[in-house]
């Protein structure tokens with residue numbers, strides 16, 4: 001019996017020349033098999049003659065639980081439900097939830113790497129937050145950079161608050177974005193940003209610092225300082241954004 005090729009599957013064998021290529025006509029249905037979650041299909045690659053199950057190459061592979069359980073855990077994670085809470089709600093162990101979250105992160109990262117196209121850099125914002133893992137004696141800093149117009153988180157670095165990590169962050173931005181015209185780059189007043197903007201980005205950006213003064217957890221003043229680049233470009237940007245180019249006292 002001749003089987004029709006399956007279009008929405010691709011070969012999962014890394015050594016096959018049709019590995020992860022869709023629509024080559026090399027995948028056909030092979031057989032069905034039973035799992036605790038129900039019957040699943042096995043496919044055959046005609047190029048390398050290897051078979052693989054329907055969940056191979058997905059986060060559901062060898063999960064020992066249903067796909068919908070995994071989806072629910074990921075959904076709750078996105079909604080900021082903690083691991084312990086998810087563990088109690090789903091009656092799964094804490095370690096299972098933690099490993100599923102790691103798996104989901106890994107798969108989401110791979111998806112981004114394969115499918116996201118480099119955005120054009122128009123306005124870049126970089127910031128860092130301090131967090132604690134296990135002990136308050138060793139704070140961990142998370143540096144992030146977002147391209148404001150596309151809302152894409154371009155790069156992230158985890159580590160100490162130092163020059164090297166800022167440099168890594170900006171190098172990731174340069175590698176993953178298209179720079180067509182000079183862009184606007186804003187950060188807080190952390191000095192290494194200024195150094196990195198000058199040495200790594202130079203004339204391709206207008207760099208400004210936005211420094212917020214707080215009193216009793218409320219922002220009382222926002223100061224904007226242009227550090228690098230022509231003031232005309234910065235003034236135009238502020239005009240378009242309807243923000244004052246210098247400083248704004250908040251009542």
Ligand SMILES: [Zn+2]
Pocket residue numbers: 011012013016017018019045046047048049050
């Ligand atoms: Zn193959």
